[in-house]
Amino acid sequence: MRTSAITVLALFFGLSGPLRAEPLIVIDIDDCRHIVAHQAAPDVAYQPGRDVRGKAVAPADLPSSGSIRTPEQVSIDLIIPLSTFLGDDTPPFTEDAEVNAGRVVVDTVTGEVSYNGQSLGDPAANAIAAECARQLRLQE
Numbered sequence: 001m002r003t004s005a006i007t008v009l010a011l012f013f014g015l016s017g018p019l020r021a022e023p024l025i026v027i028d029i030d031d032c033r034h035i036v037a038h039q040a041a042p043d044v045a046y047q048p049g050r051d052v053r054g055k056a057v058a059p060a061d062l063p064s065s066g067s068i069r070t071p072e073q074v075s076i077d078l079i080i081p082l083s084t085f086l087g088d089d090t091p092p093f094t095e096d097a098e099v100n101a102g103r104v105v106v107d108t109v110t111g112e113v114s115y116n117g118q119s120l121g122d123p124a125a126n127a128i129a130a131e132c133a134r135q136l137r138l139q140e
Contacts, residue, residue, distance in 0.1 A: 029139065032132035076104045 082097040
């Protein structure tokens with residue numbers, strides 16, 4: 001088992017100024033393999049009309065009237081019943097009232113998730129994952 005370690009400077013821990021001391025994080029290269037999302041090689045991607053060995057096969061597609069395209073972003077409105085906040089103190093005739101608590105948007109291309117336009121990603125974790133990916137590429 002290989003146990004070489006890499007060093008990651010975490011630049012996004014909220015520290016600022018020219019004299020700041022950068023926090024030093026040491027991550028084992030094997031742990032990096034768990035942090036970085038797996039990306040399949042292009043030659044293993046689905047190819048219509050081909051079997052797993054690349055030989056031509058009859059298509060299994062049925063005729064259709066068109067294809068459905070996945071949206072690049074999916075928006076989810078967070079609607080909460082007013083009674084959730086007020087409980088037994090909910091005024092009469094407002095039992096069905098709702099509060100718009102915001103909007104969550106998922107970018108289906110990048111995987112980024114935001115709430116009311118603010119990214120929910122962790123910049124420090126993203127920096128560590130990016131450095132791990134870079135180090136793993138160097139190992140290849």
